[in-house]
Amino acid sequence: MRAIEPWVLGPLRSFVSESSARLALLMTTSGQVVAQHGFTGALDLMSAAALGAGIIASSSELAMQMDWPPFRIVAHQGEQFSHFLAWFESPRGRWVGLVVFGSETKLGVVQVYFDQLVEELVAAAPPEPVQKKEVLAADFERELNASLRALFGR
Amino acid sequence: MSKYAPLLEALTRLRGIRGAMVVEAADGLVVAESLMGGLKGTALAAMAANIATRATDLAGGAAVGAPRFVHLQATEGALLVAPAGSNLVLVAVASRDVPLGLLRLEMLRMAERLS
Numbered sequence: 001m002r003a004i005e006p007w008v009l010g011p012l013r014s015f016v017s018e019s020s021a022r023l024a025l026l027m028t029t030s031g032q033v034v035a036q037h038g039f040t041g042a043l044d045l046m047s048a049a050a051l052g053a054g055i056i057a058s059s060s061e062l063a064m065q066m067d068w069p070p071f072r073i074v075a076h077q078g079e080q081f082s083h084f085l086a087w088f089e090s091p092r093g094r095w096v097g098l099v100v101f102g103s104e105t106k107l108g109v110v111q112v113y114f115d116q117l118v119e120e121l122v123a124a125a126p127p128e129p130v131q132k133k134e135v136l137a138a139d140f141e142r143e144l145n146a147s148l149r150a151l152f153g154r
Numbered sequence: 155m156s157k158y159a160p161l162l163e164a165l166t167r168l169r170g171i172r173g174a175m176v177v178e179a180a181d182g183l184v185v186a187e188s189l190m191g192g193l194k195g196t197a198l199a200a201m202a203a204n205i206a207t208r209a210t211d212l213a214g215g216a217a218v219g220a221p222r223f224v225h226l227q228a229t230e231g232a233l234l235v236a237p238a239g240s241n242l243v244l245v246a247v248a249s250r251d252v253p254l255g256l257l258r259l260e261m262l263r264m265a266e267r268l269s
Contacts (some may be wrong), residue, residue, distance in 0.1 A: 077181075106207070108182025108200030115196075 239269030
């Protein structure tokens with residue numbers, strides 16, 4: 001389990017253990033990974049984050065077209081594995097959680113512990129640094145590499 | 155009104171029943187509920203369906219067939235779970251002073267109607 005922001009690790013660890021999730025991924029709505037559990041390759045992780053953020057964006061757009069409030073949760077049920085995808089407001093802005101689970105747990109259980117995860121994240125977040133650094137194009141690659149190192153330890 | 159509402163109403167009319175729900179067995183999601191304040195339906199549904207699944211695994215392992223009724227006695231009350239066919243689970247939360255025999259009979263009868 002790895003996280004770019006260390007305060008996320010505690011709540012995510014409890015979530016994974018209590019929900020029996022196989023894979024868990026927290027990301028921003030633009031697909032930037034915040035924390036992950038269970039992913040072994042950078043490519044899989046980045047693809048999952050991009051696809052998850054894309055699904056949330058497209059389902060929100062679909063809801064908007066229907067004049068409905070955006071769907072908070074999207075669940076896909078598979079024969080062996082299912083996935084649960086939900087957005088929530090974190091102290092660092094809107095985040096998305098992607099959870100892959102098998103038959104050892106249930107969608108309802110994942111949902112209950114996911115709500116608990118959100119509450120714990122809100123409680124665990126340290127105050128945000130007052131001065132925000134401007135993101136420059138030159139810093140992007142260095143920050144991306146630093147994020148990958150934090151997430152995969154290399 | 156859900157087609158399960160009359161059934162749940164009949165169950166919650168019994169003395170000491172704090173709530174009753176029909177839960178989707180595979181996902182642990184609420185199908186219909188009639189709960190008193192303070193009971194969290196989503197959490198209760200998920201955990202009750204999990205208990206039903208584990209009880210089914212356990213009964214299968216012991217070669218005694220499918221469970222018909224699960225009674226979890228706690229210090230302040232009881233959680234009662236009756237699988238209804240392969241898709242649904244009937245759940246009731248009872249306080250301490252409930253005639254459990256009557257409740258059990260009612261739940262088994264209702265579970266049969268649901269399956």
